[in-house]
Amino acid sequence: MTDQLTVRGLRKRFGGVVALNDIDLAVEAGELVGLIGPNGSGKTTLLNIVSGYYDADAGTIAYDGTPIAGLSPHRLARIGIGRSFQVTKVFRRLTVLENMLVSGLSDWNETRSVATERAMAVLDDLKLTRLAHEPAGNLSGGQAKLLEFARIMMLQPKLVLLDEPFGGVHPELKRFMYERIREWNANGVTIILISHDMGSIFGLCRRVVTLSYGDIICDGTPDETRADPAVLEAYLGDRHDAA
Amino acid sequence: MNRFVSMRIAGFAALALGFAVLPFAGLSDYWIYTVTIGFYYALLAASWSLLVGYVGRISFAQAAMSGLGGYASALGVIHLGLPVGLGLLAGVAIAGLVGFALGWLTLRLHGAYLGLTTIAFGEILRITVTAEHGITEGSLGLRVPALISGGSRFDYYYLFLVVTAACLVIMGLLLRSRVGLFFQSIREDEDGSASLGVNVTLWKCVAFAVSSAFAGLAGGLYAHFVQLITPSMMSLQEMGIVLAMAVIGGFHNILYAALGGMLLQVLLEMLREVEQWRLVVFGLVTILMLRFAPNGIFGTLIDAVASRRKRHD
Numbered sequence: 145m146t147d148q149l150t151v152r153g154l155r156k157r158f159g160g161v162v163a164l165n166d167i168d169l170a171v172e173a174g175e176l177v178g179l180i181g182p183n184g185s186g187k188t189t190l191l192n193i194v195s196g197y198y199d200a201d202a203g204t205i206a207y208d209g210t211p212i213a214g215l216s217p218h219r220l221a222r223i224g225i226g227r228s229f230q231v232t233k234v235f236r237r238l239t240v241l242e243n244m245l246v247s248g249l250s251d252w253n254e255t256r257s258v259a260t261e262r263a264m265a266v267l268d269d270l271k272l273t274r275l276a277h278e279p280a281g282n283l284s285g286g287q288a289k290l291l292e293f294a295r296i297m298m299l300q301p302k303l304v305l306l307d308e309p310f311g312g313v314h315p316e317l318k319r320f321m322y323e324r325i326r327e328w329n330a331n332g333v334t335i336i337l338i339s340h341d342m343g344s345i346f347g348l349c350r351r352v353v354t355l356s357y358g359d360i361i362c363d364g365t366p367d368e369t370r371a372d373p374a375v376l377e378a379y380l381g382d383r384h385d386a387a
Numbered sequence: 388m389n390r391f392v393s394m395r396i397a398g399f400a401a402l403a404l405g406f407a408v409l410p411f412a413g414l415s416d417y418w419i420y421t422v423t424i425g426f427y428y429a430l431l432a433a434s435w436s437l438l439v440g441y442v443g444r445i446s447f448a449q450a451a452m453s454g455l456g457g458y459a460s461a462l463g464v465i466h467l468g469l470p471v472g473l474g475l476l477a478g479v480a481i482a483g484l485v486g487f488a489l490g491w492l493t494l495r496l497h498g499a500y501l502g503l504t505t506i507a508f509g510e511i512l513r514i515t516v517t518a519e520h521g522i523t524e525g526s527l528g529l530r531v532p533a534l535i536s537g538g539s540r541f542d543y544y545y546l547f548l549v550v551t552a553a554c555l556v557i558m559g560l561l562l563r564s565r566v567g568l569f570f571q572s573i574r575e576d577e578d579g580s581a582s583l584g585v586n587v588t589l590w591k592c593v594a595f596a597v598s599s600a601f602a603g604l605a606g607g608l609y610a611h612f613v614q615l616i617t618p619s620m621m622s623l624q625e626m627g628i629v630l631a632m633a634v635i636g637g638f639h640n641i642l643y644a645a646l647g648g649m650l651l652q653v654l655l656e657m658l659r660e661v662e663q664w665r666l667v668v669f670g671l672v673t674i675l676m677l678r679f680a681p682n683g684i685f686g687t688l689i690d691a692v693a694s695r696r697k698r699h700d
Contacts, residue, residue, distance in 0.1 A: 197578065216588070217581035226582070233579030235572050246572045249565040250584030256565070295583055 147209070148173040148303050148334040149194065154203035156189055156358075163189040165358035167203070171336060173302070176329045178349035179338045180369075182379050185355040187338045188230065191305045195227045196220045207303065222250065226301035230308045232288040236281030240272060240291055243280050247298035259298075266297045270324065286317040293324060303334045310341050322348060342380070346370070354379060399642065403552045410544055419540045421656045426547035427609045428648035430554055432632040434601035436644035437558055439633070441567065442594040443574030445502050447626050448489060449602050451509030454621030456482040456603025457610035458516055458523060461531040464611075466522075471534055475607040482603020483596045485512075490595030494588060506623065513621040526618060534611035543612050550608060551645070554601055558641050561597070570594055628655075628666070631673040637683025646685050 147170045154167040164186045171177055179187050192198040194205060196217040205213045212220060221227075235243050241263055248259030267273045270290050275283065280291060289309055296304055306325075310318050318341075325348060329335050339345050345352060346366040354362040354369060356378040362369055369375055410419055435449045460478035463469040469477065493504050516523050523529055535542050561567055569590045572580040581587045610616040619625065628651070636647015651669060658665040680687045 218584050218586045221584040233576040235575035246568050247583040
């Protein structure tokens with residue numbers, strides 16, 4: 145296995161607050177990694193740097209062995225890094241299908257008819273076909289999360305960064321999303337998943353990375369994470385028993 | 388082609404035909420002249436709505452861009468001896484380039500900061516034109532060669548009609564293309580748009596450039612039609628009128644904004660007797676429209692007809 149994503153010495157400060165403190169992280173192609181930690185531990189900052197939304201103060205990032213630090217978000221999306229957002233960023237006044245087409249047509253080699261065909265297939269897979277011509281603003285919170293998934297799938301990414309995809313999602317829909325995430329991963333897509341939902345993290349991921357105050361305090365299997373005293377103290381407490 | 392698109396094309400064709408036969412409905416020379424100026428405002432208001440309504444980028448420099456196109460064309464013809472057609476093209480190109488630069492300058496600005504910067508930019512252009520008296524004749528105004536030498540009111544009317552209709556078709560095609568989809572995705576959410584591979588920086592600049600280029604064309608046509616231009620066509624008051632036209636017509640749709648331009652130009656002439664009070668009334672109507680009917684007169688009317696038809700179906 146080769147590294148899909150390699151982060152070395154990544155550092156980021158916001159004024160006096162250290163968001164990331166010399167982070168080293170390597171994620172192999174095909175892995176499904178959970179990223180956990182208390183609020184303000186640096187999870188979303190890490191995702192924002194990898195996906196090009198923030199510049200790091202120091203450190204290197206390589207994707208498939210190629211340095212990507214400093215590349216803009218749209219370039220990273222086009223080379224195969226897809227991401228979702230904590231608060232969904234669907235285009236509310238565009239229809240569901242148009243939302244999908246933005247993703248497909250940002251590749252200038254793709255024609256509208258091919259993009260439409262692909263979009264409808266993805267929507268069908270996510271059971272959104274009947275909403276294809278509905279403005280995205282009319283979707284429920286869970287449906288909007290699914291649409292974000294669908295738009296990322298349109299990019300045909302190799303690495304997907306999911307930021308709290310299960311927030312406010314009905315348990316049944318959550319299970320449906322689990323299946324899709326597993327299916328993506330089984331098809332070779334590398335996934336980094338941020339969630340405060342420990343049931344989801346420990347149920348889906350074979351590897352869990354824990355951040356606290358900008359440092360990685362644990363990097364191991366779900367069992368190792370659950371048993372790690374530093375993780376218990378900083379984040380889990382006794383809540384893993386419930387999970 | 389779906390029914391909705393067919394209806395819109397039919398509606399647009401009917402409107403164009405209506406304007407084509409209008410001069411034969413007994414319009415006086417004065418009203419033919421007024422409606423010709425109405426085409427200028429229609430194009431200018433549509434170009435503004437392309438930027439504000441579809442890309443979500445506010446600009447108060449649109450009247451200045453129109454003036455820039457007008458002065459560039461006029462000066463090209465007068466000082467460089469360009470044929471008028473080439474002068475117009477030069478005006479379009481210069482307005483487009485300056486628009487691109489304004490887009491780049493304001494890339495990271497939003498809301499009030501963006502608005503204020505575009506006001507400052509427009510004022511810089513207007514004051515420069517006013518101050519460079521030796522070249523532009525300043526506030527006295529610049530005499531501009533005619534677009535059609537010896538052209539009649541009819542010639543200008545039909546030329547403006549054809550150019551305005553053609554520009555609206557080009558804008559419509561652009562907005563229906565993938566570029567139009569990128570524009571709207573940027574309006575909805577810039578970060579979300581970039582995460583799907585859209586080059587937000589580039590398309591924001593392109594939107595400013597395209598919108599300014601159409602404004603520049605409008606200004607060039609106006610200058611060579613009226614044959615006298617002054618820096619007042621670049622003023623904030625003029626910008627306010629264009630804004631009112633687009634908002635009252637419906638700035639989320641280029642055609643509605645264009646119709647707003649024509650409607651207000653006609654009303655401005657009809658209400659000439661009340662002088663500056665008509666601007667007060669238009670200002671009030673604009674505020675009320677933004678509060679109660681943000682889709683404008685035409686947008687609200689057509690939505691009402693569509694929902695009524697839906698209920699009947």
